[in-house]
Amino acid sequence: MSSRPALAAVLDGLVDLHVHSGPSPFPRRFDHVEAAADGARIGMRAMVAKSHHHNTQMDVLAMKGRLEGVQARVFGGIALNSTVGGLNAHAVRMCLRMGGKVVWFPTISSGRHIDCHPEDGAFPTTTVPLTLERIDIVDGDGRLKPAALEILDEIKDQRAVLNGGHMYPEYIRTLFQEAHERGLERMVVSHPDFVIGADLDLCRELIGLGAFIEHEVGMYDPEGTQKWDPKHLLAWIERLGPEHVVLASDFGQKSNPKPVDAWLRVSEALLDLGLPEKDLRRVVRDNPAYLLNLDD
Numbered sequence: 001m002s003s004r005p006a007l008a009a010v011l012d013g014l015v016d017l018h019v020h021s022g023p024s025p026f027p028r029r030f031d032h033v034e035a036a037a038d039g040a041r042i043g044m045r046a047m048v049a050k051s052h053h054h055n056t057q058m059d060v061l062a063m064k065g066r067l068e069g070v071q072a073r074v075f076g077g078i079a080l081n082s083t084v085g086g087l088n089a090h091a092v093r094m095c096l097r098m099g100g101k102v103v104w105f106p107t108i109s110s111g112r113h114i115d116c117h118p119e120d121g122a123f124p125t126t127t128v129p130l131t132l133e134r135i136d137i138v139d140g141d142g143r144l145k146p147a148a149l150e151i152l153d154e155i156k157d158q159r160a161v162l163n164g165g166h167m168y169p170e171y172i173r174t175l176f177q178e179a180h181e182r183g184l185e186r187m188v189v190s191h192p193d194f195v196i197g198a199d200l201d202l203c204r205e206l207i208g209l210g211a212f213i214e215h216e217v218g219m220y221d222p223e224g225t226q227k228w229d230p231k232h233l234l235a236w237i238e239r240l241g242p243e244h245v246v247l248a249s250d251f252g253q254k255s256n257p258k259p260v261d262a263w264l265r266v267s268e269a270l271l272d273l274g275l276p277e278k279d280l281r282r283v284v285r286d287n288p289a290y291l292l293n294l295d296d
Contacts, residue, residue, distance in 0.1 A: 054084060
């Protein structure tokens with residue numbers, strides 16, 4: 001645990017866009033309410049519950065009574081994998097119009113994910129048998145499928161967040177180029193150097209289209225399953241600029257520590273490496289709050 005007295009104050013108002021709380025077919029450490037309540041230790045303002053398998057906004061609504069009195073606001077979203085019908089505009093419409101905030105294009109159903117991590121320890125065996133199909137967003141000529149275009153329009157209309165999921169870098173570029181042309185203002189690329197394989201130049205190109213680059217503190221937690229060097233994370237922030245970066249936990253898995261503990265350890269490491277407090281607050285508080293429209 002952190003020994004820096006002011007660290008919780010630096011993190012106060014934090015917004016976590018990527019929490020893998022339950023319910024889920026993957027083993028989870030706790031549910032959405034418990035995750036949000038634990039966020040009080042660092043003054044967490046809001047979180048987004050992510051599932052690779054279902055629309056989490058319905059979970060959030062079902063937990064409304066238990067969320068009363070919890071400081072952090074909790075939002076849901078939908079990942080466009082085979083368990084929700086893939087590029088299912090009807091499912092997206094319901095999620096967002098019921099209050100969901102994020103649409104992740106295919107994650108575990110993406111070709112890139114299936115190619116790279118068919119049996120990765122970070123994606124454990126489900127607790128019940130499930131089927132999985134590959135979902136592609138382009139046709140044989142490389143053009144976005146009509147359903148993808150319909151989904152982009154719904155995201156724009158609802159002022160939600162478009163996330164590139166775990167897709168091939170070139171698919172994310174194609175999707176974000178179209179999103180930019182259609183006037184979408186809130187786009188995110190998660191963990192570009194894990195699964196996806198998006199290099200700095202591509203990230204800068206996507207930033208030029210209006211995207212934020214999300215890095216996951218869970219990958220840099222020495223007590224997590226990944227244990228990457230925080231110096232690598234600092235280099236990403238410095239090269240892209242904190243104004244274009246968001247940090248998120250990507251934690252909640254049963255095999256990993258609680259997100260708050262990862263936030264404390266990795267944030268302290270970044271500050272010790274020389275990241276200014278104002279830049280840390282920018283990437284953990286200001287940028288994600290903008291993406292979720294929390295101040296409108």
